[in-house]
Amino acid sequence: MxxxxxxxxxxxxxxxxxxxxxxxxxxxxxxxxxxxxxxxxxxxxxxxxxxxxxxxxxxxxxxxxxxxxxxxxxxxxxxxxxxxxxxxxxxxxxxxxxxxxxxxxxxEMGLIYDRVRVLDPPSSITALWDERYQGRVLAYNDGSHNFSLAAQALGLKTPFHLSEAQWPRAVDRLIALRRNVAGFYTQPEESVAMFKRRQAWLMFANYGSQQLQLVRQAGLDVGYVIPKEGAxxxxxxxxxxxxxxxxxxxxxxxxxxxxxxxxxxxxxxxxxxxxxxxxxxxxPGDKLLWLEPVENEERRNALWARIVSGDRASRVLAP
The missing domain is CATH 3.40.190.10 (Periplasmic binding protein-like II)
Structure with missing residues (x-):
């Protein structure tokens, strides 16, 4: 097997x-x-x-x-x-x-937050863009998932299927996310070390409850929420x-x-x-959005690479 x-x-x-x-x-x-x-x-x-x-x-x-x-x-x-x-x-x-x-x-991909520094638990995925947490946010380094998060933040009907007209708005959202975060991780163990080193307040937990367990085992006092838009x-x-x-x-x-x-x-x-x-x-009431194939995974990852590199929106969307 x-x-x-x-x-x-x-x-x-x-x-x-x-x-x-x-x-x-x-x-x-x-x-x-x-x-x-x-x-x-x-x-x-x-x-x-x-x-x-x-x-x-x-x-x-x-x-x-x-x-x-x-x-x-x-x-x-x-x-x-x-x-x-x-x-x-x-x-x-x-x-x-x-x-x-x-x-x-x-x-489920929820939000992990520092219970000492964040006294009011976040309720929305838009917390990742909150200026109060600028430089204290960690996110996952993946184009496919991050465009889905942008779609949720924009209130779009589905996070897995962007129309041609929706791409520029999603790119703008992710450029703003890049400016708000302290760093991006790929593995759960890496995220724990980064959370401690960067003294993060909020993290998008791509590995969900598994990641939460690791963070708590590292001795950090954190809470966990599933955003109202659904995880x-x-x-x-x-x-x-x-x-x-x-x-x-x-x-x-x-x-x-x-x-x-x-x-x-x-x-x-x-x-x-x-x-x-x-x-x-x-x-009770938490909503999970099971992953589905996205409209164009290669395009999402290619555009995400440009966003991470620091390109402006006009350059990200250029052919």
Whole structure:
């Protein structure tokens, strides 16, 4: 299988091996790009099952790299919270009436704030642009997500699909964000060190509750909120490859992960949300916006690179 860190803990694997009599080989990935490379380029037959977020899973389905799932072979789906059992309401899991992924882990991208210096907890994503926090804000270094944040700050209908007329306004918002932040991070551990070193007051938490756990373990007194516009959120799902040698065994593995112990370890060790227990950081009324494919990821990242480099709006949008 191909798994993300913490998705196939040693004791979870050992329990499945004892139960099934099978031997499990786990390969760990750390990016969507690596996952795609491992499952394409003639290597798909090397893996039976893998985890991918809903936005990424859609391209595996389009390329016919995954099998539709047999829901009868997944009885533990009944353990999942209602919003995760209703697969049709989640983007990209059901196509042609057939289920292609089983939700397993997720993280919402909320706001982490210093409770000593920020006495009034932020309620909106627009806090990232608040002049009161100038030079005390940390953000994530990614064009795709940041254009979605700009769309939210502008009150646009959807953060994942910008029209041609909306690009200039989004670019202006991100130039303003660049001017307000103290720095951009890429990895959760990097963000913790930067939060301490820069004495930050507010941070966009791309890794959500997992990142919150790391910051608190570092001894920082921080709070966490999901903005009123809704938090961007990734939802990782298990899927079975079209080249799976034993699809029944792959289904059994997925079903095994929906038992209480794997989910407990996912929450306590990784700080991630799971699909069988309520999240300790979400409040009634919080809204999550599950990631979807954006209109043009290459354009978002190319424009973001120009923005970070310090270009003016006219230069950013120039051909």
């Amino acid at each position: 191909l798994a993300w860190p913490g998705y196939a803990e040693p004791e979870v694997v050992a329990a499945f091996e004892q139960r099934s009599g099978a031997r499990v080989e786990v390969s760990v990935v750390d990016s969507d790009t690596v996952l795609w490379q491992r499952l394409t380029h003639n290597h798909a037959q090397d893996f039976d099952v893998f985890a991918a977020n809903t936005a990424e899973l859609q391209r595996y389905i389009r390329q016919e790299l995954v099998l539709p799932l047999d829901t009868n072979a997944l009885p533990n789906r009944r353990r999942q919270l209602p919003r995760f059992r209703d697969a049709a309401s989640l983007p990209g899991l059901v196509q042609g009436g057939r289920l292609y992924g089983v939700p397993y882990a997720y993280a 961007l959120a990734w939802l990782d799902c298990w899927a079975v490859t079209r080249g799976a040698r034993d699809p029944a065994l792959a289904h059994a593995w997925i079903d095994h992960l929906l038992e209480p112990e794997p989910s407990r370890l996912l929450m306590t060790r990784q700080g991630l949300g799971c699909t069988v227990q309520a999240s300790p950081v979400e409040r």
